[in-house]
Amino acid sequence: MTNASAVEIEKKIEKIIYRTALALDDNDWKSWFDLCDDAFFYSITSFSPEINKKMTYFSGNKKELVGLMDMLPKHNTDHSPLHRHTSVYTVEVADEGQSAKAISSVTIYQNMLDGINSHLDSGESRLFVIGKYFDEFKIEDGNPKFLSRETKLDNRRLDKGSHWPL
Amino acid sequence: MAPRNHKNWLKTPKVEYISSECYNNYSIFEQEIEHIFSKVWVPMCHISEMSNDGDFRSTQIANKNVVAVNRGGDVHVFLCPSIDRPAGNGLSTDGLHELHSEVKHGGMVWTTLDLNPSLSVEEWTCGAFDCIADAIDTEEMEVFHYHKAVIDTNYKLWHDTNSEFYHDFMHYFNRVSGFNDEYFARKNIPFDNGHVNVSSFTVNYEEYEGFEDRGELSFPNLPPNQWYMVDLFPGYNFNLRGNAYRSDIVTPLGPNRVLIEFRGYGLKKDTAEERATRVKAHNSIWGPFGRNLHEDLIGVAGQGTTMREGTETRNILHGRHENSTIHDEVGMRHYYEAWGKFLGVNPMNPLALLEDNVQAAE
Amino acid sequence: MGQIVTNDGQNVSGSPKNDSLNDTLKRANEAFIKEQQNIFKNVWVPVCHESELLNPYDFRTSSIGNDNIIICRAPDGKVNALLNVCPHRGMLIERRPQGSFLEGQASGNPKRITCMFHAWQFDMRGNCVYVAREKEGYQDRFCKDDAGLRRLRCSVGFGGFVWVNMSDQPVALLEEWIGGALSPIMRQISSSPLEVVHYHKEIIQTGYKDEILNGLERNAGLAANLFFPFGHFASHNADEKTVPNGENKFPAPNATKSVKVNLFPGYIFHLSGPTLHVSTITPVSQNQVMVENRGLAPTSDSEQERLARSKHYNSIFGPFRPLKSEGPTPNGKPESNSPELSKHYNEEWVRWMEKHYNENGSLTNRVVAQGQKANPNLESEASGPKVVVVGASHAGIAFADKLRKNNFTGPIAIFDRQVGGPMERPPLSKGFLLGGGEIVESKSLLRQKKWYKTNKVRLKTQSIVHSVDTKQKTITVNNGVVVNYDKLVIASGAKPRELPDTVGVANAFTLRQPSDANAIRQAANNADSVVIIGGGYIGLEVAASLRKKGMVVSVIEAAERILARVASKPLAEHFQKLHEKHGVNIFTGIGVDKINHEDGIFAGVVLSDGNEIKADMLITGIGVFPDSKLAADAGIETQREDGGAILVDEAMQTSVKDVYAIGDVSIRRDQSLAVESVHNAQETASIAAAAITNNALPAIQTPWFWSDQYDTKLQSVGIVPVGESDIYQVARPGKKEGGISFWSYRDENLIAVEVVNDPATYMEARQCLDTKQSPDPKQISNRSYSPIDSGGARS
Structure with a gap:
């Protein structure tokens, strides 16, 4: 692997992380899944000083996620849009360019729509959660695809929570 | 029928009801803090949260800071004016006033602000836990999940939701997986002191794509895919569903604001794989990103919105009768009977009587 | 704790x-x-604009006074307002700010308002159409018929705004509430359909009242102020008159005029050049208020026009306006440079809060003091008028007039609960109903403004007299202000009787006040058919007016004939034929068993024979009862312990010295039958005025009365004792075609005359009765026989 191609892959990985943020912001689950390998595994985790344990708040493979997202219209959901501010901190390409890991910071705002008392709240932006993305990629023909994403939250107070992946 | 004008809207309902004042009046809230939360046994945390000598775990009960400390394997609970951490190790308890405490019912740490409690924990819960005792007291458990929510609603509205399954119409999973003969055969069983539990039925997990059958990892002595619920007065819920056990505990912050702490439990002996299965089962329904909890919380937040302070008093119906089975609102009726006794008020018109009481006291 | x-x-x-x-x-x-x-919870709130819910099933949510509401458009296009609260366990039913119910929600079906919690479903009118497991859970104890939503008063108007009032009995109809306040911009905002093109909200850390009063400083450039009832006011360009009418007015894209209307307690309509800015407040807490800002433009705008308007709007009202001149002001005392505006607003505020203060007795004195301080005019009243009249009725006004004509020089004040100047009542059931406008015209005012000034009569409208202290000789008005009197005259009139089943039913009316007539007129503009219960004069006059509008009219009278209490049988037959000729369906000798309504809107009546009459609106005209509560509460003697008319002597004095009662609220002790008429009002007013000015009491005149129905004019003089069997009538042909009169006799004695379309005969009949002459009953049917001076003088 040449240095040039590693840089190229890094750029592609940055791009795919940002494209994912845009797709998730739009609740465009399909575009997100298109960026994921079939073996993709997603989880939301946090560490609780209260019980002194690392916790998993949510997890699922690609098939499960697709099923859950398809089922969303049948659920009663808070539709207040979530918007991510993501900065890619590190990208590490390994395995001769066959795989990579990236760490990004993420801050998610909720733009209130129908959550509580919309006459007052709708249109207001609130900080929803903060944390980091720990992503792993599989790279084929120079093109990265998500193998896994762990969304490590700082928050343990999550109030109404969400039906949407973060 | 026809929409109602103001007079008809406020008409006394033909079925059982309580007044929304129970949920949003500040004086009632103050009375609850004084006469209920300062008196009852509160399951403040789980023993596994303080497993090492010197570990402590703090909380607030009725606006008082309380800390539970592991001292040589024994739990002691103290009033602690200045505690500022949720958990840690090495807190000096010198000079702190010790409260009564017990470890009971699956390793929960119970305490009460009542300096001379007339009942033990077992006497207080008076059999409500019997249905799941074999499952939660056979093996040592530990907490694997903790998160909390602060919701602008009354704590009792949250407990109401826990006390009835009629709201399963809100949960798609429950609508498709339950609602069979077995589901409707489940009964609400009232216990003294306002507690209720709901007996088991078998959950059909295969009805909802993506949810695995939970038979293989059931809790000890629990037949596969069974579901039990214990609703403890005044706002503590214990829920055993196949291979996942959870609790939620309320701390009222005001008439229209409540802190709810959610915990998930596994067996200490779980292998990593077993634990992962339990965690997933727990999260799919009850996690902050699960299907049902989000809906339940939207529900009570909505009630909190319409019943915030200053809203017009209205009638809240508790009048469903289905032979005490799953969509019967008997659980709430039982609860408010006990609640009314604690405060010396009639939940249908709590303020009228409350004022009488105040006058009588003066 | x-x-x-x-x-x-x-x-x-x-x-x-x-x-x-x-x-x-x-x-x-x-x-x-x-x-x-x-x-x-008692004022009209402009919650949104109709363009925000254009299509059937569209909805918008909002909140008023801490209660959440849904505004939705029904399939028939009508806009309804409902409390956004599930009748089951108080869940907020719709959480979104705006959307359509055409799509089903997760727990419910399309075209339904669904409560997500337990899946109860409602239609666009608030009917409950589905209760999950209804029979299983409620058996026969409760069903969806018991689970309708709470419906709120809702009107669309004044530039297409949706107005909601949380009270079922608002102090005023929307049109009365706004009164003339929006008139400075009414033509502009009504000339073409508007739509909301800008929306943003601000939460400001100050109380709503401070926000409004601080905002008055910004009225500085708008020097000329206009004041309206209910605390509304308007400010406009001082140089408005110099600007020629026409193109430069909104909605013209190059408009320049600026008018700002403040509706109490905080809804501002600001026409600024080519844009209309409407801001509404929602108090969040004692020190926090939400302000919603809407910009409106004509739907017909071209893209370029819209852009130009938007630019203008943003520069003045937008969230990023260059100088945030309208932005939040720091907490503290508002220092308005428009003290008159503040005063006008504050006076209204005190008036509304008075109810609250009265509930807390200990605060009353303090607040009365504040109220007096805030309103120096009221202060002068405390030591003020010596003759106080309660009720600007026909009797009340006539009394003041007579008092002045009797050279009374002391102060006279009249307190009346109604909005606006006192009106002639008789036209209300007649020609008034045929008008098409939205506002009650001023042409039928009892007295023009000038009269009050010339006669030094102080009229205080919107003033409810709460109590009379006959020992201290004081009355207590609206905001706790105490007014003393030397002579008190109660002229509070009568209230229409209602059928209990019609209370709270939309499109069901009684008719007494201008506001009633206005409401009937508006409802009639959107109705094809009407049921009128009661075949008395009011009922028949309304029947004639509405029939003239082309409506299908059914009159139901429980007695065996129409006008059974007030007219002779031959006259009643004459009028029955007249109405039938005009196509009115008259049902006599039959009762009403049931009032039908759909969605709380009147739908028809079921008669005692089981037949049903469907109609769009209902008017009840079954008589009146004296409004004597104030007197009864003060210990003044009334007919019965629980009410009835106030008993007076021949000088109209009540059982309490210096307290008089006149008009429909009073009855003389020697009088058996109450007569509600303009004549009675005027006569009793004259007597009381004479008594107070120590003049000789005027002679009691023969009562007279008139009624207009279609092109027929009835004039009657004397009272026909309808229940007495020894009375008989003789018909006399009129002097012109279509004229006829009915002469009522007991033996040879003339008792009363009812005259149709024959004024000359009426004058003769009146002269006969006033001079106690009885023309020969055997000859009176002969048109050539003169009833006057015919030698029939009675002993």
Whole structure:
């Protein structure tokens, strides 16, 4: 692997992380899944000083996620849009360019729509959660695809929570 | 029928009801803090949260800071004016006033602000836990999940939701997986002191794509895919569903604001794989990103919105009768009977009587 | 809350509570809540614009005074307002700010308003159409028929705004409430359909009242102020008159005029050049208010016009306007440079809050003092008028007039609960109903403004007299202000009787006040058919007016004939034929068993024979009862302990010295039958005026009365004793075609005459009765026989 191609892959990985943020912001689950390998595994985790344990708040493979997202219209959901501010901190390409890991910071705002008392709240932006993305990629023909994403939250107070992946 | 004008809207309902004042009046809230939360046994945390000598775990009960400390394997609970951490190790308890405490019912740490409690924990819960005792007291458990929510609603509205399954119409999973003969055969069983539990039925997990059958990892002595619920007065819920056990505990912050702490439990002996299965089962329904909890919380937040302070008093119906089975609102009726006794008020018109009481006291 | 104390008395509480701080916060919160109850839940609130819910099933949510509401458009296009609260367990039914119910929600079906919690479903009118497992859970104890939503008063108008009033009995109809306040911009905002093109909201850290009063400083450039009832006011360009009419007015894209209308308690319509800016307040807490800002433009705008308007709008009202001149002002005392505007607003505020203060007796004095301070005019009243009249009725006004004509020089004040100047009542059931406008015209005012000035009569409208203290000789008005009197004249009139089943039913009316007539007129503009219960004069006059509008009219009279209480049989037959000829369906000798309504809107009646008459609106005209509560509460003698007319002597004095009662509210002790008529009002007014000015009491005139139906004019003089069998009538042909009169006799004595379309004969009949002459009953049917001076003088 040449240095040039590693840089190229890094750029592609940055791009795919940002494209994912845009797709998730739009609740465009399909575009997100298109960026994921079939073996993709997603989880939301946090560490609780209260019980002194690392916790998993949510997890699922690609098939499960697709099923859950398809089922969303049948659920009663808070539709207040979530918007991510993501900065890619590190990208590490390994395995001769066959795989990579990236760490990004993420801050998610909720733009209130129908959550509580919309006459007052709708249109207001609130900080929803903060944390980091720990992503792993599989790279084929120079093109990265998500193998896994762990969304490590700082928050343990999550109030109404969400039906949407973060 | 026809929409109602103001007079008809406020008409006394033909079925059982309580007044929304129970949920949003500040004086009632103050009375609850004084006469209920300062008196009852509160399951403040789980023993596994303080497993090492010197570990402590703090909380607030009725606006008082309380800390539970592991001292040589024994739990002691103290009033602690200045505690500022949720958990840690090495807190000096010198000079702190010790409260009564017990470890009971699956390793929960119970305490009460009542300096001379007339009942033990077992006497207080008076059999409500019997249905799941074999499952939660056979093996040592530990907490694997903790998160909390602060919701602008009354704590009792949250407990109401826990006390009835009629709201399963809100949960798609429950609508498709339950609602069979077995589901409707489940009964609400009232216990003294306002507690209720709901007996088991078998959950059909295969009805909802993506949810695995939970038979293989059931809790000890629990037949596969069974579901039990214990609703403890005044706002503590214990829920055993196949291979996942959870609790939620309320701390009222005001008439229209409540802190709810959610915990998930596994067996200490779980292998990593077993634990992962339990965690997933727990999260799919009850996690902050699960299907049902989000809906339940939207529900009570909505009630909190319409019943915030200053809203017009209205009638809240508790009048469903289905032979005490799953969509019967008997659980709430039982609860408010006990609640009314604690405060010396009639939940249908709590303020009228409350004022009488105040006058009588003066 | 109790502290934790150990057995040895040591306080071991974790965090001691600051009681005084908590109590202060609690009190502030309670005051805020009271304000919500007293003001915001009783006023008309412009919650949104009709363009925000264009299509059937579209909805918008909002809140008024802490209560959440849904505004939705029904399939028939009508806009309805409903409380956004599920009748089951109080869940907020719709959480979104805006959307369509055409799509089903997760727990419910399309075209339904679904409560997600337990899947109860409602239609666009608030009918409950589905209760999950209804029979299983409620058996026969409760069903969806018991689970309708709470419907709110809702009107669309004044530039297409949706107005909601949380009270079922608002103090005024929307049109009365706004009165003339929007008139400075009414033509502009009504000339073409508008739509909301800009929306943003701000939460400002100040109380709503301070926000409004601070905002008045910004009226500085708008020097000319206009004041309206209910605390509304308008400010406009001082140089408005110099600007030629025409193109430069909104909605013209190059408009320049600026007018700002403040509707109490905080809804501002600001026409600024080519844009209309409407801001509405929603108090959030004692020190927090949400302001919603809407910009409106004509739907017909071209893209370029819209852009130009938008630019203008943003520069003045937008969230990023260059100088945030309208932005939040820091907490503190508002220092308005428009003290008159502040005063006008504050006076109204005090008036609304008075109810609250009365509930807390201990505060009353303090607030009365504040109220007096805020309103120096009221202060002068405390030492003020010596003759006080309660009720600007026909009797009340006639009394004041007579008093002045009797050279009375002391002050006269009239207090009346109605909005606006006192009106002639008789036209209300007649020609008035045929008009098409939205506002009650001023042409039928009892007296023009000038009369009050010339005669030095102070008229205080919107003033409810709460109590009379006959010992202290004082009355208590609206905001706790106490007014003393030397002579008190109660002229509070009568109230129409209602059928209990019609109370709260939309499109069901009685007719007494101008506001009633206005409401009937508006409803009639959107109705094809009407049922009128009661075949008395009011009922028949309304029947004639509405029939003229082309409506299908059915009159139901329980007695065997129409006009059974007030007219002779031959006259009643004459009028029955007249109405039938005009196509009115008259049902006599039959009762009403049931009032049908759909969605709370009148739908028809079921008669005692089981037949049903469907109709769009209902008018009940079954008589009136004297409005004598004020007197009865003050210990003044009335016919019965629980009410009835106030008993008066021949000088109209009540059982209490210096308190008189006149008009429909009074009855002389020697009088058996109450007569409600203009004549009675005028006569009793004259008597009381004479008594108070120590003049000889005028002779009692023969009562007279008139009625207009179609092109027929009835004039009657004397009272026909309809229940007495020894009375008989003789018909006399009129002097012109179509004229006829019915002469009622007992033996040879003339008792009363009813004249149709024959004024000359009426004058003769009146002369006969006034001079106690009885023309020969055998000859009176002969047109050539003159009833006057015919030698029939009675003993």
